[in-house]
Each structure stands twice: as structure tokens, then as C-alpha cells.
Amino acid sequence: MAITPTQFAKKTAQSANWSEAKRRVLSSYREWIRAAPEVQTMYNMPMPVSAIRTRMRQEFERQRFVNKLSVVDVLLFKSHAEYQETMNFWKQTNHIMAYFKEENFRGDKRLPSSFMTGFLEVSAQRSKPLAGLWLT
Template identity: 45%
Template sequence: MTITPARLATVTATSGTYQNARQKVLALYRDWQRAAPTIITEYHLDIPTSAVRAKIREEFEKHRYVNDLRLIDILLFKGRTEYQETLNLWKFSTHLLNYFEKEEAGPKPAGFLEKFYGNANFKIEKIIR
């Protein structure tokens, strides 16, 4: 696939009404969902399509209740930019895998010493002995 930077470029415009902004958000969401199989193929990811689509939905759900039109326009711009960078292969697969890494991480340490010893290459038992 040849990479044409302007292929996915869109004009950034402000949304005049909430209905107009909603249409733009839905169009971006559909574009991301349609691109999920292409992303998996192009980046050689070992993740099922359903997991990628679920992650896309989760990222959109984070901002579901945003009511400020200016903020919606900024989020649309960032979403389109991410979409263009992803499909033009301007990212490494590690950038995409960072989205999925957060789920696999275990429980976070609660106290200071647990955090400190968790970052070290040895365990607490070695220090005590």
C-alpha cells in the first residue's frame, strides 16, 4: 500500500451545532471501526479484531458526555490526526500496543515501600535475608 499523506486528511472546521458535531463524531467512529482489520494486518498485531474494536469503543466512551462544542472539535481533531497517523503507518506497533498494555497490568502497589521495591530488580525477601 502506497502512503499518500493527504489521502486521509480532512479540513478542520468548527461545529456550529451539537447535531453537526454528533455527525462528525459518528463518522470518525465508523472510520475507526472499519479500519480495525487493516490496522491489525498492516501492523502485524496478534490481537483479535473484536479486541481492537472494543478498545476503539472504549476510547470514544471516555468522552461520551462532553458537552462543550469547542472541546468536541478539539477531540475530533485529535481523533482524525490519530486516525491519519495510524493508517499512514507513521507509528510503530509499540505505540498501538500501549493502548492494550494498561489492561494487562496487575494491581498497583499501595504503599511507598511496595512501589519502591516493585521497581527494583529484587524482592523484599532478598533484602530481609
């Protein structure tokens, strides 16, 4: 797959009014949703496209109640920069999977809450003799 860095380039623009901002936000949202199958394939993600689309929607919904036009413009710029980096394959899988910490099969649950608890758990497991094996 050939990567053309300028393929997704857009000129930065300011919204003149709320209707234009809404149009731009919906356009960005649709762009992300349409790209979900390709993102799944490119980054070899171990989850269905529907889960990826749901997470994309959650990211847009998180900013739903922004009420300053200039902030919406900055968020749109950041969204497009993220989209360009993602679609040009300038990220690694772990960068994409960071958005899916709850669903991540390598989630934070495998890590101990502190160093000392993890150390003590491993030490306790190592001190137990293996069943049926006695070293002489």
C-alpha cells in the first residue's frame, strides 16, 4: 500500500457560524466512521468493526457540549490531524489500542496495583514447590 502524505491534507479553516461548524463536525464524524473497517485491517485489531465505530462515536460524544466556536475549530483540527496520522499508517497498533483500554485484551488488569504487591505475589508463587516434583 503506497502512502501519500498529502492525500488527507486539508486546509485549516475557521467556522463562520454554528451551522458551518455542525456541518464540518458531521463530515469529520462520517469520515472516521467510514474508515473503521480500514483501520481494523491496517492495524490488525482484535475486535469487530462495530466496537471500533462505537469508540469513535464516544470520542465525538465526549465533546458534545462544547459551546465556543473557536474550541470546536481546534477540536476539528485535532480530529483531522489524528485521522491523517491514522490513515497514513504513521501510528503503531499500541497507539490505536490506547483508545480501547477497557476492551483491551492486554489491559491494565494484568499489571499489579503497586510494585510491592506485584513483587510479593511473584515471590509467593516462586516459593511454592511444584506439585509432584521434589528436588533432591
